[in-house]
Amino acid sequence: MEHSSKITDKKSTIHFDTNGICDACRWAEMKNNTVDWKRREKELKELLDKHRSKDCSYDVLVPGSGGKDSTFAAHILKYKYGMHPLTVTWAPHIYTEVGWRNLQHWIHSGFDNYLFHPNGQVHRQLTQLAFLNLLHPFQPFIFGQKNFAPLMAVKFKIPLVFFGENEAEYGNKIENNFSPLRQWPQIKTKDLYFGGIHISQLPKYGITKADLEPYLFPKQEDLNRVGVQIRYLGYYLKWIPQEMYYYAAKNAGFEANPYGRTEGTYSKYNSLDDRIDGFHYYTTYIKFGLGRASYDAAQEIRSGHLTREEGIALVKRYDGEFPQRWFKEILDYMMITEKQFWQAVDRNRPPHLWQKKNGKWQLKHAVWME
Amino acid sequence: MLTLRIIPKLEVKNENLIKGIHLEGLRIVGKPEAAALKYAQDGADELIYIDLVASLYQRQNWIDIVKRTAEQIYIPLTVGGGIRSVEDVKIFMRAGADKVTINTAVVKNPRLITAISQKFGCQAMVASIEVQKKFDGSYEVFTDSGRTPTGIEPIAWAKKVVTLGAGEILLTFIHQDGTYAGYDVALLKQITQAVPVPVIVSGGAGTIEHLIAAYKAGADALAIASLLHFNKINVKTIKQKLKAKKIPVRI
Amino acid sequence: MKIALIDYGAGNLFSVERALKFAGADYYLATRPEQILKAGKLVLPGVGAFSDCMNGLKKNKLDAAIKQAVAKKTPILGICLGMQLLMTVGQEFGTHQGLDLIAGAVNKIKTSSKLPQIGWNDIKIKQPQSPILKGIKSGDYFYFVHSFVARPENQAVIAAITDYGGDEFCSVVSYNHIYGTQFHPEKSGPAGLKIYQNFVRQVRPAAGS
Secondary structure (H helix, E strand, O other), X not given: OHHHOOOOOOOOOOOXXXXXXXXXXXXXXXXXXXXXXXXHHHHHHHHHHHHOOOOOOOOEEEEOOOOHHHHHHHHHHHHHOOOOEEEEEEOOOOEOHHHHHHHHHHHHOOOEEEEEOOOHHHHHHHHHHHHHHHOOOOHHHHHHHHHHHHHHHHHHOOOEEEEOOOHHHHOOOHHHHHOOEOOOOOOOHHHOEEOOEEHHHHHHHOOOHHHHHHHOOOOHHHHHHHOOEEEXXXXXXXXXXXXXXXXXXXXXXXXXOOOOOOOOOOOOOOOOOEOOHHHHHHHHHHHHOOOHHHHXXXXXXXXXXXXXXXXXXXXXXXXXXXXXOOHHHHHHHHOOOHHHHHHHHHHOOOOOOEEEEOOEEEEOOOHHHO | OOOOEEEEEEEEEOOEEEEEEOOEEEEEEEOHHHHHHHHHHOOOOOEEEEEOOHHHHOOOOOHHHHHHHHOOOOOOEEEXXXXXXXXXXXHHHHOOOOEEEEOHHHHHOOHHHHXXXXXXXXXXXXXXEEEEEOOXXXXXXXXXXXXXXXXXXXXXXXXXXXXXXOOXXXXXXXXXXXXXXXXXXXXXXXXXXXXXXXXXXXXXXOOHHHHHHHHHOOOOEEEEOHHHHOOOOXXXXXXXXXXXXXXXXXX | OXXXXXXXXXXXXXXXXXXXXXXXXXXXXXXXXXXXXXXXXEEEOOOOOHHHHHHHHHHOOHHHHHHHHHHOOOOEEEEOHHHHHOEEEEOOOOOEEOOOOEEEEEEXXXXXXXXXXXXXXEOEEOOOOOHHHOOOOOOOEEEEEEOEEEEEOOHHHEEEEEEEOOEEEEEEEEEOOEEEEOOOHHHOHHHHHHHHHHHHHHOOOXXXX
């Protein structure tokens, strides 16, 4: 989806059923009541038995950053299920100190790891374009995060790749929760866009096709040759983010945010690695009216850790908080001025969500206004 | 002689006893009143009840739990979480609390310490200090259950709260909380040496050796949570083991 | 025969009431002199500063009523600051008159250790026959919260002593029908409840009440 994003595209939104219940909530309920987790774990064991190496060579690839999810995934595959994971990391745009430390904790809990940084100049340029054209500074990271794993799986000839949770946990199509496999639409090179710019126009910005290799999904024939399957561990094991936090803290020494709550939310254990994280969530707040606190609270409400009232109180207090801490650094990274930053933000405020009152931008609707 | 106090710390959310790590996470571990009664019967010297997220949600609605617990125990009960005024303190005292512990509200308004200690006595005003260790080794005071940095240095703050009238300090190590990795003995020693009031230390207890180290660093009382809530050891056994190491405890 | 729990605005009575209930006491809250005078026994709690507490008693003429009742041999149990008020003078923030039911002064604990003393400390019994100490033994622990202590002139009234930071002070007084504990028996677990039970059941009320 990222590869075909053009400036004029509209985001496809979450699906609501006829009772007004969204897919994420329906899935949360099924997770707790309908899904036969014993059966799914059995499926996992059978799958792993088939792939487990007899000579201790790598038999599963786990992409991640040393965040709570990838820490959990790699650790449980190795220590509970007896696999031999290779972990791979697509570097954040700019590491936070706690992000780097958690990567170390991950490695020191017993894993080989390849850390890959894409060409710094290319990455910054793509980030700038993505921000200015799509108000989506995280896009280059997302390319890498999704594509690096299958790329490395092909290189190392490891057929089995495990991502953690399915995006359907958060509201992608509910049908996706019923398959362990990640689906990818195959897009032809001539249809590729990066940062909202068609691939043919990128040389104008100093980016060649060779520079884009790390951001591309591997060729189907390579994937077929190795037999790469990309699966979600969240299909086989009940995924509760808070439980992943406890597991990672206990088993690998995962550290929560040392600055206290993360800017824009109340929580301390999500998305800590990248100094640009805050801007990813801030731009989603601008574009969709939902900030970081909304995502965290919604997830915790579905998991039963918060009531709706509590969630609303937290969203009211923290949603849309500007990530001031690394603002200057991110402006430098994206090679733009503060003026350009705010111009890009303001031209991307959908009029059906935002209005100006007394010279200040305000959301027309917010959950706490009900 | 005066003994080292063992104080179970119970973090409460709604009707549940919860326990986090680094003051994050809301994992339910049981019911607070049942746990409180058990600890009292096992020989706990005091109990601390914290509504861990009260200041975060800006509400206070768990007076009933305090009341029901206070009715069943005959040891001191300290209550904290979202207490913002002398009026709030009155409500909790009437519900049966003996002391209150306050962090966020006194950082925002230090004179609240004086007002409370003048009205209820300094022994009733326990200043709660939550400390995070930063990567450069320095320390910072946090509010809102480990979520909001204040820029305040803990030793200077500890001295200040005492001059304002706090009768005790509850010192919590955010970076150690829930890890069983031990207390931050270096900082603990600095604080106990800096203030003339008792210091209750919390955050990180994992072994008897940790407890002994805290006692040697000058702690007057140990607030323990994970170690007890997850049944790794009980109060009775803790005291027996401490006594065996010649640490004065009430048995 | 009822017990009057004197309520003069000095602190929380919640815990004392619960302990009295536990001990099976038939008690009522007394805020006026006549309520004190008709009681079979008196409980005098106290928290805070000596002078504030005395002022609180004087305001409603409760101090005179207490002295009168005790003169008629009504047993009295002073708790924490309540015990200190039984003395002649208190020396916290200047010199203040106490109830003068026991000769002596109240002054600060002499120690370089932290003040107030907060926590569990043990007692050494000097008057094993005192009814207030029935079933209690030396080495039992009680909960203390104080910076000041009573210093009775007559050593014979001292029923138990406690050491804090090198200062051995009087932790229980027992003088005829006058009793006091420096510690908080309602906060001292089972041992403390025994003190209340003793006051309710072991201590004889004044004749003719």
